[in-house]
Amino acid sequence: MQMNLSTRQLRAFVALAELRNFTRAAVACHLSQSAFSSLIRTLEDDLGLRLFDRSTRHVDLTVEGREFALSAQRVLLEMDTALGQLRERAALERGKASLALLPSLAAGWLPAVLAGYRAQHPGIEVEVFDILSEPCIERVRNGQADFAIAATRAETPELRAEPFHTDEFHLVAHSGHALLALPEVKPRDLLPFDFVHLSRNTSVRQYLEAATLPLQMRTLLEVDQLATVMGMVRAGLGISVVPALALFHFQQTGIATRLLKWPQLRRAIYLVRRRDRSLSLAAQSLCDWIMARRPVASEAAAPVAASRKRID
């Protein structure tokens, strides 16, 4: 049973079965006629029976050869299908990639990047989880996502993290707010004003509290979505501090922004993936594409503004 049949043998057999002529079948297989002949001979010897009745004038399948031809064609078809699918994946014409990333990245930076990627690889299905850092990491850990872009440096035996971006923070306030007139804004300058916070499980909130400790800000309210923060700020109810990647929410008339040059207030963002398994070709290509187009620190605001045009 441990027989070494090659697809070339099967193809030669099928070709001869169809053409019923050694010379023409040999040409079809890009072989000399004699090599083709011994190929068939070897196949028959391996199988232990004759597949063709042949004279110098006539070649035809035996009864057993006729049965084998059906199987051989089926096997070759299946093989070609499998190879075709594999080739499509290798050529990035088909596949699936899933990434988990922060909502601000998903809404502000990702769309333009993903649009370019999809234009180049329309056959690759992309799945996006736009969720907070912790769930992002969890999706990678349990295999739901191929990789994540999150604010957690998840270096574990399972996970590998590499720097993706460093995000600076901006003050956002209603136009004409008193803070905007100061030559420089420092942490304690924020204390007198009502502040719109994001919830405590966001990385933004955590970075902000770490940077202002031990000062206590005046909390107007605490919300989950940056869009809500924007609404509050635009209405003049309070001020807030948001990372550059989220600035696109605030580029509206009536809102002013100002970069905060606090050395301790910089959000590190990482690309996180599993250590033990390689990415699928599709996921790897998406990862490469994304890494090549990650936001540059000095131009953080610019691509955000560019992408804003797309999502409005």
Added chain:
Amino acid sequence: MQMNLSTRQLRAFVALAELRNFTRAAVACHLSQSAFSSLIRTLEDDLGLRLFDRSTRHVDLTVEGREFALSAQRVLLEMDTALGQLRERAALERGKASLALLPSLAAGWLPAVLAGYRAQHPGIEVEVFDILSEPCIERVRNGQADFAIAATRAETPELRAEPFHTDEFHLVAHSGHALLALPEVKPRDLLPFDFVHLSRNTSVRQYLEAATLPLQMRTLLEVDQLATVMGMVRAGLGISVVPALALFHFQQTGIATRLLKWPQLRRAIYLVRRRDRSLSLAAQSLCDWIMARRPVASEAAAPVAASRKRID
């Protein structure tokens, strides 16, 4: 797409996919570990992508490898099935053979021969056409029967005939009939008695008429079946002349038989098959079996008597 994949490569791949260990998979494939390694490497190179993530401690399928594993297993299963079926046919454990032969042979000689064949090859399906010579030949010509045993020497560009048997004829009459007392029975001795003929399209009738020309026998009646002839003869209505192969019909009390040693009255029987196509392995084995057990002229009556016990 013209890629030369061998089943050994596929088997090695599947083995490694299951065992996730080069060393053990190499053993399972009866290869050295290094040969196995380069086999996998070659397969990956041929396909143009990596099938396994491997370190010195851990081997696992890539996403693409996982997809290919499913296809490979399916292909191997199909291949094994095909090879298994072919091997069954080569081992004569399965197959089909069909033969057309004269009713007298089918009823008298064939059963014991076929019983032995079936005992040895229970998986081979045998189809029997028990019909007259002309239809026998026709069945071979149109492919319904693999070969025929008939009284026609069918030597055409399409058909090949080889001698199978020479059949002698016997007088059959009611016990105590006057003819049985003669020292020798000659053609003209039959003329005074009522004669039970077989129909004109039987070879028996044709041989008999050729041997008695230009004499005209006294026809009592003309029937199609030898069993009917027997009934008539046993009832004393008439006499008849039948070939040795049909004598088993007449081995009954009340009927006597006598060999007619007329030189011109010998029926030649041929095995007829197509020239252009070889027999299937099953048909060839049945043909060989049958040729090895064909009735011997001098003992014509003996196997008939023996087989008669089986069919009564």
Added chain:
DNA sequence: CGATCTTACGGGATTCGTAAACATA
């Protein structure tokens, strides 16, 4: 350091193509 995969390399088997021999209509 030990287990495991990869690379290097020589020998043997396989396969190829050219050319001659062979077979059939």
Added chain:
DNA sequence: TATGTTTACGAATCCCGTAAGATCG
């Protein structure tokens, strides 16, 4: 005799196993 298959044989290639090298836990 013409067409087409098989056989003979030297050359190139492929494949295997031994042994040394590299790598990860």
